Amino acid sequence: MRISKYLTLAASAVALTLAVGAAQADSHLKSIKIGTEGAYPPFNNLTSDGKLEGFDIDIANALCEQMNVQCEFVVNDWDGMIPSLIAGKFDAVIASMSITEERKEKVDFSDKYYNSPPAIAVPKDSDITEATDAGLDGKVLGAQSSTTHSNYAEEKLSSADIRLYPTPDEYKLDIANGRVDAVIDDVIVLSEWLKSDDGACCKLLGTLTPDLVINGPGAGIAIRKGEDDLREMFNEAIIAIRDNGKYKEINDSYFEFDVYGE
Amino acid sequence: MSVTRQMIEAQAPPPLQARPWSTARVSGLAAMALWLVVGVGIILFLVAEWDPEKIDRYAPRYFSGLWVTLTLVGISIVLGALVSIPVTAGRMSSSRWASVPAYCYVYFFRGTPLIAQLFLIYYGLGEFRPQLQAIGLWGFFRDPWNCAILAFTLNTAAYQAEILRGALQSVPKGQFEGAQALGLTRLQTYRKIILPQAMIVALRPYGNEIILMVKGSAIVAIITVFDLFGETRRAYSRTFDFQTYIWAAIFYLIIVEALRNLWNLLEDRLTRHLKR
Numbered sequence: 126m127r128i129s130k131y132l133t134l135a136a137s138a139v140a141l142t143l144a145v146g147a148a149q150a151d152s153h154l155k156s157i158k159i160g161t162e163g164a165y166p167p168f169n170n171l172t173s174d175g176k177l178e179g180f181d182i183d184i185a186n187a188l189c190e191q192m193n194v195q196c197e198f199v200v201n202d203w204d205g206m207i208p209s210l211i212a213g214k215f216d217a218v219i220a221s222m223s224i225t226e227e228r229k230e231k232v233d234f235s236d237k238y239y240n241s242p243p244a245i246a247v248p249k250d251s252d253i254t255e256a257t258d259a260g261l262d263g264k265v266l267g268a269q270s271s272t273t274h275s276n277y278a279e280e281k282l283s284s285a286d287i288r289l290y291p292t293p294d295e296y297k298l299d300i301a302n303g304r305v306d307a308v309i310d311d312v313i314v315l316s317e318w319l320k321s322d323d324g325a326c327c328k329l330l331g332t333l334t335p336d337l338v339i340n341g342p343g344a345g346i347a348i349r350k351g352e353d354d355l356r357e358m359f360n361e362a363i364i365a366i367r368d369n370g371k372y373k374e375i376n377d378s379y380f381e382f383d384v385y386g387e
Numbered sequence: 388m389s390v391t392r393q394m395i396e397a398q399a400p401p402p403l404q405a406r407p408w409s410t411a412r413v414s415g416l417a418a419m420a421l422w423l424v425v426g427v428g429i430i431l432f433l434v435a436e437w438d439p440e441k442i443d444r445y446a447p448r449y450f451s452g453l454w455v456t457l458t459l460v461g462i463s464i465v466l467g468a469l470v471s472i473p474v475t476a477g478r479m480s481s482s483r484w485a486s487v488p489a490y491c492y493v494y495f496f497r498g499t500p501l502i503a504q505l506f507l508i509y510y511g512l513g514e515f516r517p518q519l520q521a522i523g524l525w526g527f528f529r530d531p532w533n534c535a536i537l538a539f540t541l542n543t544a545a546y547q548a549e550i551l552r553g554a555l556q557s558v559p560k561g562q563f564e565g566a567q568a569l570g571l572t573r574l575q576t577y578r579k580i581i582l583p584q585a586m587i588v589a590l591r592p593y594g595n596e597i598i599l600m601v602k603g604s605a606i607v608a609i610i611t612v613f614d615l616f617g618e619t620r621r622a623y624s625r626t627f628d629f630q631t632y633i634w635a636a637i638f639y640l641i642i643v644e645a646l647r648n649l650w651n652l653l654e655d656r657l658t659r660h661l662k663r
Contacts, residue, residue, distance in 0.1 A: 204620060207627055231627040270608075271624030288531070288611040289621070295510065295609075302513040304529050 156195035157355075159185050160215035163200040164292045167317040167379055168221040171200070180384070183375045184238055184366075185219040188346075191362040191371070203292065204271050207231055210347055216355065218347035221311070223273045225341040232347045235359040240343030240386030243274050244312035244332040246319060248300060253307055256331035261285040267296035267305035273340045274309045280339060282309070293318075301326045309333075313384065343386055429633060436630045445622045445631070452618030453638055459607065459614060460600045462536055467543035474548035479555065489548070496545035502606045504542055509534040509610040531610045539604065546596050554589035555581065587657050594650040598643050615639070 161181060163171040169181040177198050189196035199215045210218050210232060224234040245256040245266075253260055262284040268275040270289035278287050288305055290296040297318060299305045308315070312332050318324040346359050366372045367385070376384055406412065477489025496504065512519065512528050519525040527533050558581050566576040608617030619635035622628075 204624060211627075227625055228627075267611075270621060276625070289608075289613065289617075290611060291609055298510050298513060299611075302516045304513065304531075 156197065157189065157217060158197050158199050158215035159189075160199050160201045160206060160210060160218045161185070161220040162203045162206070162292075164203070164294060165221055165314060167313065168311075169219075180239070180375065180379050181219050181221055183378075184372070187366050187371045187375060188219075188359060188362040191365050192358050203269070207347065211349060213349075216348065216352075217359070221344045222347050223341045224343060224345040225273060226338065228347065231350070233350050233352065233356055234345035234347055235356055236363055237343030237345050237386070238363050239384040241311055241313050241384055242332045242335045243277055243309055243340065244315050245307050245309050245330040246300070246315045246324075246327045247307045247330045248303070248326055249328050251306065251328075251330075253330060256333055258282050258284050261307060264306040265304070267299055267308040269293050269296065269310065272310075274311070277333070277336065277339050278309050281333075281336065297323060313380065433630055433633060436628065441626060441628070445618075445626075448618045448622065449615065449634060449638065452613060452615040455612065456601065456604055456614040456616075457642070459532075459535060459539065459612070460597070460604050463539035463543055463604075464597055464600060466536070466540040467547050470540060470544035471547035471551055474544060475551045475555070478548060478552050493545045493548055496542050497549070501538070501542050501603050502609070505535065505538040505606065505610060508538045531612050534610060535607050535612050539600065539607075542603075543596060543600055546599075547593070550589050550592040550596065551585075553592075554585035557588045558584045583657070587654075590650065590654055590657060594646060598646060601642055601646075602639060 161169045161177065163169055163177055165179070165181075167179050169177060169179040172178055177200070182198070185196060185198070201209050201214065203220070206218055206220060206222065207228060209215065218232075221239075222228070222234075224237060228234070245261075247253050253264060258281060261282050264285050265288060266278055266282060266285035267288050267290060268278045269292060275287070275289055278285065285307070288296075288299075290299070293310060293314065296305060296308045296310075300308050301323065307330065312329070315329060319327060319329060348355050348359070363372075372385070373383075474489050474492060477485040478493065480486050480489070508528075509531060512534075516525055519528055562580055562584065563576060566580045571579070604614055605616035607614050608620065613621065615638055616635060619631050623631040
């Protein structure tokens with residue numbers, strides 16, 4: 126009696142292990158963990174009660190629905206996004222990550238799901254008149270570190286005194302209190318902030334012409350190298366939601382123009 | 388022939404016993420082997436990943452970061468030492484008007500994280516720009532470097548005050564009384580009698596405090612001052628190469644090793660009267 130009980134237990138344990146193993150092997154088809162930052166409105170940010178919202182989040186949900194998989198979001202610091210992806214903390218990054226050559230050495234990207242240029246914002250009473258290297262000469266320029274925008278600033282706007290902040294929240298504080306003379310970020314991110322109460326201090330100075338090497342062709346979904354099936358699934362899903370109007374629906378709830386770009 | 392020679396035969400020395408393979412010995416050797424493997428592994432990794440292009444590109448940034456770390460910690464430690472003197476006096480004072488504020492100061496700065504103090508001083512005071520401007524202090528607080536120095540100075544002063552107080556109180560009361568009996572002034576007593584003895588006690592804790600500041604300063608990049616660790620993270624964010632962190636660890640180890648040796652020299656100097 127006792128022996129048969131143990132045998133049953135052992136057998137069910139083996140069965141469970143096999144079932145879990147099979148589920149893991151197939152995990153990409155059933156559920157995907159998606160890494161995002163949660164500090165980059167209007168693309169991805171946390172609401173005051175801790176929920177994720179934004180264009181990236183809506184697009185991710187639409188893609189998951191299109192691919193017929195369960196998606197779970199994981200909030201991760203921007204700096205550690207790519208290492209965490211490689212370490213397997215999540216399976217894809219949907220966080221407005223620009224497709225750049227430097228990043229492509231470590232991870233693969235889907236096709237772009239949107240593209241918008243960098244821009245510069247300044248306080249309303251600023252004496253800076255043009256968004257160029259000469260215009261910013263000797264001025265303090267804030268940017269979020271580890272971003273294409275900070276790379277752009279370091280390479281194209283090097284006459285400015287560049288200060289790098291961990292998240293956009295901090296450079297927003299510092300331009301409001303006058304510690305920095307200008308900030309560089311995505312034009313949509315800046316516009317959204319300028320529309321809010323916090324952005325009342327400042328105005329958009331102008332957009333910059335993106336550099337294909339620094340800024341890349343747009344924001345894509347980062348996945349681990351070699352996971353071509355997953356990449357193809359995302360690519361097909363992006364085309365599908367572009368075609369079936371879902372993308373436009375999401376786009377129009379955030380923007381007055383098509384953020385997908387050319 | 389002495390009596391002893393006759394009574395006790397000369398004995399052969401006891402045979403040398405092989406040291407037993409005790410648990411402690413085996414685990415000690417295993418731990419040593421593990422460290423060696425890790426050390427050799429790290430060196431091999433650095434050799435394999437050696438990339439002159441990256442070194443050319445990032446080495447100058449590392450050195451500028453190193454300089455920022457050294458100057459930041461150096462200035463803060465010296466200013467902190469100055470601030471710690473009145474705080475120590477307050478802590479040791481019998482007057483409540485002096486001891487309570489000093490106690491609260493030490494209590495706050497030892498009891499809260501350095502990163503929170505840095506954030507409060509930089510971003511928190513940034514919210515009070517009009518008030519700071521009105522009293523003419525905004526020029527100081529506008530600059531992240533000043534804020535970093537201020538936060539680190541106030542933090543280390545609290546720790547240094549406690550080190551100094553402990554060391555002064557470890558000197559026996561008889562030393563004060565003896566000095567008084569000899570007619571020495573208060574200043575002479577401290578300079579010639581008390582401090583030389585207190586410094587022996589305080590030396591190692593001071594060394595620890597400096598080492599902790601060197602490592603604690605790695606958070607300063609949150610207020611845009613790019614020290615050694617800030618530059619490391621910047622290099623990592625563009626290369627995604629873990630050797631960036633290994634190089635940072637090596638630089639920090641070199642700083643700490645240099646301090647350790649300097650402290651050994653200082654201890655030799657301060658305790659030279661105790662050597663036989």
